[in-house]
Amino acid sequence: MRVVTSGSAYLDIDAYACCIAYAELLNRQGINARAVSSAPLNFSIPSTVLDWPSTLDSYLPGPGDEFVLVDVCDPHHFDPLVVLEQVVEVIDHHPGFETYWTQILGTAADIRPIGAAATLVFLRWEAAGLLPMISQHSAALLATAILDNTLYFTGQLTTSQDRRAYECLARCVRLAANWPEQYFAECQAAIESDLIAALAADLKRMTVTDQLPHLFAQMTVWDAGALIRRHRPAIARWLAGQGDDWMLNAISIRESKGYWLAEAAASQQKLSHLLSIEWQEGIAVIEPSLQRKDLLKLALSASSFQ
Template sequence: MIIVTSGAAYLDMDAYAGCIAYAEWLNLCGQPARAMSSAPLNESIPQPLRQGLKGLEAPGPVGSDAVFVLVDVSNHLHLDPLVELARVVEVIDHHPGFEAFWAERLGPRADIRRIGAACTQVYERWRDSGLLAQMSRDSAQLLAAGILDNTLNFTADICTEADRLAYAALARHAGLDRQWPGRYFAQCQRQIEAQLEQALLKDLKVLEADSNLPRRFAQLTLWNAAELLEQRRPLIEEVLGQWGEDWLLNLISLGEGRSYLLSGGVGSAQQLDRLLECRAVNGLRCLERPILRKELLRLGLAWRAPPNLE
């Protein structure tokens, strides 16, 4: 039996869809497989796409002969607890940093490369095997959503042409129209809004001083962030300000094609002034393109204080 699983902290849509669709492909190829995870699902998986868990099983007995395939994770320190490292036989991932670790153990069965979504890698298994026509509509829809989520609707700098081609083929197979991405992200936003405080705290990173960014940095991906700011800004400021004024929130607004940066006190604003040309109005910056936290972190780490000329 092959157990297809992912990381320990949570499952996003990329991991969730990839595990389910890859297990389906393995079974179709005559290799008995089950998609299984003990991690909670995050807000990128809206309720309509998690009903009945769509083929994802809760952890249970796997048998002494079971082997493991990892999807959307390669950090061997953060695997689902059900995984036995010695019995991992394949890795499908797009996060850098552990290529050498797995290449030594698995050789070509460690598929770790720069691409927008692990779902694209899973799609390519289906395509290259000639079995794409037999993929279930559910799996095609899930893989399409995983690509949308991980590439920020094709606006992220990690997005590749392979991701675009995979999404187009999956959308055709699943019968998704051009408005479907907006509906998907709107469903995710409703789920976030329903538990906004938990969503903010769940994706809150505590940064080191050398980041040159506010100490606490939260991020949410939405379809229309302007509406959320208008209606819920006091709650956001209360939640993120409970440790003081040194905080920052990046609201990625995909439907508007921009990011809103909401910061705490004067010190937080000054840190952003050093990195960005866009100035704040009432503590809020509006960038004319979506930006990821990791991109802002790169800017912060690269910043150097000007020399003292006195």
């Protein structure tokens, strides 16, 4: 049995889509495979997507099982069901462990800087010549994962391959022209209806650098300006309860902007040190938006120059 799985903390739409669509491809190629995860799903998988006729598979461990990791490659963050010595393939777009995996797996380690791991799975279907056979739900999942992980093609890692994969998949599954808006608006509605859980689910403690606020919350929504206007007091109250040095990065797809919310002067100064930005009553507007990993890269290079 080939077990296609991902990270331990939570499953986002990219990991979820990759597990399901890659297990489907392996089965089409005559390899017995299952899409398996023991992690909770996060707010990037709204109910419309959950209602599509595709699910993760049940799994009972067997002695000869082999593992395929998708959208994750850090050995500290695998799903706990993974047996490290029995990993046979890695498909991912997170940097840091390329050499490690190439030494173990050779060409079976496919780790590349690209907007979405879903694009890499699309390329596998294409290379196998099986794209005409992909199920409607796998095509829709991969397309939606690409939208999400590339921030609707505004993210810094977005490549022409991500765009081509989306266009091809959206055509094959006849996604509505306004699907991007529908998708991000539905994620936003889910976040707003359970705001504290959403903040907690995507809050990271930035321990590797002191150039960023220690507590870094992030959310990707359709209209972050509106969300902040409606919920700022509750957001600030909850984050301040977690620590003094915090920020929220609210990525606004509709506006192609990011909103940074930080109320402590020290937190604002750390961010002003990385980018020339203007704070107005605790809010800085960033155009185009940046993801946490982009800011981390900035912060790490800033500290290496000190």
